Amino acid sequence: MKLKSILAGAALALMASTAAFAGDVRIMWYSDGVEGEVMKDLVGRFIKENPGINVILDNVAYSVIKEQLPVQLEAGNGPDIARVTAIKDLARHWLDLRPLVKDAKYWDDNFGAQADWMRPDGSNQISGFMTQITLTGGFANKTLFDQAGVPLPGPNATWDDWAAAAKKVKESQQVPFAMAIDRSGHRITAPMLSYGANYVGQDGKPAPLDKGAKDFLTKFVDWTADGTFSKDVWVSAAGTTYRPAADDFINGQLAFYYSGSWQVANLATKIGNSFDWVATGSPCGPAACTGMPGGAALVAVKYTKNPKDVAAVMDWFAREDIVKEFSERTLFLPGHKGVVDKGGLDFKTDNEQAKAALTKYVEATKSTSETALKLPGWRWSDTVYAAVVTRIGQTLAGELKLDDAFQRIDADIAQKVKDAGQ
Amino acid sequence: MSTASSPSRLGALLMTPVHFVMRLIDAPVRGLQKATGIGGMAAFFLAPNMLIFGIFVLLPLVINFVYSMTGGTAFFLSERQFVGADQYARLFTCGSYLDPMSCQEDAFWTAVGNTFWFVILQVALMIVTALITALILNRDLAARSFWRAVFFFPVLLSPVVVGLIWKWILQRQGLLNFILYEFGGTEPYTWLTDRNWTFAATIGVSIWAHMGFYALILLAGLQAIPKDLYEAAEMDGTRPARVFWRITLPLLAPNLLVVVVLALIRAVQIFDEVYVLTGGGPGTSTLYLTQYIYETGFASALRNPGLAAAASILMGVVLVVLTLFQLGIGRKQENKGKR
Numbered sequence: 035m036k037l038k039s040i041l042a043g044a045a046l047a048l049m050a051s052t053a054a055f056a057g058d059v060r061i062m063w064y065s066d067g068v069e070g071e072v073m074k075d076l077v078g079r080f081i082k083e084n085p086g087i088n089v090i091l092d093n094v095a096y097s098v099i100k101e102q103l104p105v106q107l108e109a110g111n112g113p114d115i116a117r118v119t120a121i122k123d124l125a126r127h128w129l130d131l132r133p134l135v136k137d138a139k140y141w142d143d144n145f146g147a148q149a150d151w152m153r154p155d156g157s158n159q160i161s162g163f164m165t166q167i168t169l170t171g172g173f174a175n176k177t178l179f180d181q182a183g184v185p186l187p188g189p190n191a192t193w194d195d196w197a198a199a200a201k202k203v204k205e206s207q208q209v210p211f212a213m214a215i216d217r218s219g220h221r222i223t224a225p226m227l228s229y230g231a232n233y234v235g236q237d238g239k240p241a242p243l244d245k246g247a248k249d250f251l252t253k254f255v256d257w258t259a260d261g262t263f264s265k266d267v268w269v270s271a272a273g274t275t276y277r278p279a280a281d282d283f284i285n286g287q288l289a290f291y292y293s294g295s296w297q298v299a300n301l302a303t304k305i306g307n308s309f310d311w312v313a314t315g316s317p318c319g320p321a322a323c324t325g326m327p328g329g330a331a332l333v334a335v336k337y338t339k340n341p342k343d344v345a346a347v348m349d350w351f352a353r354e355d356i357v358k359e360f361s362e363r364t365l366f367l368p369g370h371k372g373v374v375d376k377g378g379l380d381f382k383t384d385n386e387q388a389k390a391a392l393t394k395y396v397e398a399t400k401s402t403s404e405t406a407l408k409l410p411g412w413r414w415s416d417t418v419y420a421a422v423v424t425r426i427g428q429t430l431a432g433e434l435k436l437d438d439a440f441q442r443i444d445a446d447i448a449q450k451v452k453d454a455g456q
Numbered sequence: 457m458s459t460a461s462s463p464s465r466l467g468a469l470l471m472t473p474v475h476f477v478m479r480l481i482d483a484p485v486r487g488l489q490k491a492t493g494i495g496g497m498a499a500f501f502l503a504p505n506m507l508i509f510g511i512f513v514l515l516p517l518v519i520n521f522v523y524s525m526t527g528g529t530a531f532f533l534s535e536r537q538f539v540g541a542d543q544y545a546r547l548f549t550c551g552s553y554l555d556p557m558s559c560q561e562d563a564f565w566t567a568v569g570n571t572f573w574f575v576i577l578q579v580a581l582m583i584v585t586a587l588i589t590a591l592i593l594n595r596d597l598a599a600r601s602f603w604r605a606v607f608f609f610p611v612l613l614s615p616v617v618v619g620l621i622w623k624w625i626l627q628r629q630g631l632l633n634f635i636l637y638e639f640g641g642t643e644p645y646t647w648l649t650d651r652n653w654t655f656a657a658t659i660g661v662s663i664w665a666h667m668g669f670y671a672l673i674l675l676a677g678l679q680a681i682p683k684d685l686y687e688a689a690e691m692d693g694t695r696p697a698r699v700f701w702r703i704t705l706p707l708l709a710p711n712l713l714v715v716v717v718l719a720l721i722r723a724v725q726i727f728d729e730v731y732v733l734t735g736g737g738p739g740t741s742t743l744y745l746t747q748y749i750y751e752t753g754f755a756s757a758l759r760n761p762g763l764a765a766a767a768s769i770l771m772g773v774v775l776v777v778l779t780l781f782q783l784g785i786g787r788k789q790e791n792k793g794k795r
Contacts, residue, residue: 100755101754101755102754104754104759105754105759108530108531108532108759109531109532110532123757210628210644265646265649266628266646266648266649269649269737269738269739270648270649270734270735270737270738271734271735271736271737272734272735272736272737272739272740272742272743272747272751273563273735273736273740273743273747273751273755273756274751274755274756274757275735275736275737275755277735285629416757416758417758419757420756420757420758427737428739428740430739431649431651431737431738431739431740431741432651432739433740434557438557442562450757450758453528453529453758453760454528454758455528
């Protein structure tokens, strides 16, 4: 009798734990700013409204998303939902939510513009939605410019104009560097496009580096050699490792910092009243004044054991009111057409600089080049970015001559394309 | 009487399930012994251990080797194409092995070169530092236990913590520059973006992190040396340097050998603290072999697990050679001891 009771109890416990497991939805999430906190709050509300689904939010470092998640996905594992930036590269791992969401038309209408960025070529899959649309652009330390008596370059100022002005500020204010750009292929692609670069060949595969790309890279290397650009960020790692220069800007060590719209909340929070700063948009080159669009997407992973629960979670987070609230609280540009078209976003900050910066970024989206708009959905973007970062990093560290770096970049990309074809 | 019988009764009670199991397996084991003989029984008892070794060591090795013979970016073996020794050929395609830039996989040869110099310098400096530390800690110091703990403490730290601590010390706005500025008025220097300083820093930091462990092994060796030898030397008026070279060092040789081989193997595998401290930079000046394998297989855009597997097999060969060297020396010393 006793044995029977024990066995029955054990069976009940096992059933209960299995039932709980069946309703678990695990989200792998990274944060640039305050969005982790906002998401935690929203997840709490979702669980209250949907007691049958237990959402577990795993806050991880961006490097985990970039380096470990792809390996987990290749092995057929990973979370149920993830916030990612390599959305096209990993598209084969995303779950098609079309048959699972409540209203596929709502998704097409509101997230259709970026749907191609995150689905396999040629499919009409609904993989997820952009938690934010980003655009690369510059930030200037206005206090340093004012103190140096150097006027901020105007709206159509070129990279040369900014370099000259920032250099004057650096010399006057004795800051370590005039300018910095994140160690990232995505970031440096924006000025390369402004100089006329076109990564995409006629066959849709990567083209060798063209004059536009080489022109900007040559200037960048020269500017780093003469101390205009920060050397620290680009030589402080090997390979494709990402390094932001945000801390240098926050610490008042830079006159001009080229990063992107996702930094607005971070800068607003960390700089506070220490100094005045402004978003500048992207400086111009001979061909354009473009930034690089991008962003992070919340995508469902096809290896999930609970696709219906995952779809319910995705439906909830894709709701117009939730997207609006998320954008207002995180200071991110929304990727939801309805939210954008209706306008009236009330960004939750009393920081006027942050509000002005967001307005500037919204304006800057109008000057985004056609090539820039194509790249987030192009399969080989990350391959080109990786080769450029690796070899230019070596050049700045004095290991390669620039001409050799150009040859190596082309060879690296060709080898990767060959590897992918095997 | 009752107190004497209680433990034995408890023991008998505890042994009941054991006896039950023994009785259960007794018959089949007897049968097995009859069928296979004593040799078969040895294999039977070794089987569980061999099974674990096979699953967790041998099988991954074989899988790794199979991966090294495949190409493409897919992770599943079934989706990968057999390319034979192409990955090895790619690693060895070089104009000159002394000039990494002439090689198809220049990063691999840069990593090999960096690892080679790192191993030579780090192990040599590590042994000297650990030996000096052990000699000092073996003396009659005040608060000797405290000092032993101080030198051993970094060994207890996670490599990530070690990397971060030293990054905060060495970065442009770090502690070292602050101290140099406060006391010498020196302008901040970027220790972690200067190729030579960064390489030296990786050696220094890894010595700081691991030296305590090796010092402890040497300290144990020093304490095992009979005191009467030193007393005899003192009575003979032998100079301290001669005592060190003629008594201490020869009798410490077995421990030193263990330390050398362990430090060599650990140095070849260097990765974590350096990855946190320098990320392999500036450029590729602190890119070591393990990081190359990690980046190639897991971190770069369009990962290449086949190439990473081939590089790790080559690294494995080096480690096997070092291990065999250790075993050979160990046996030689054992034989010497017997004679």
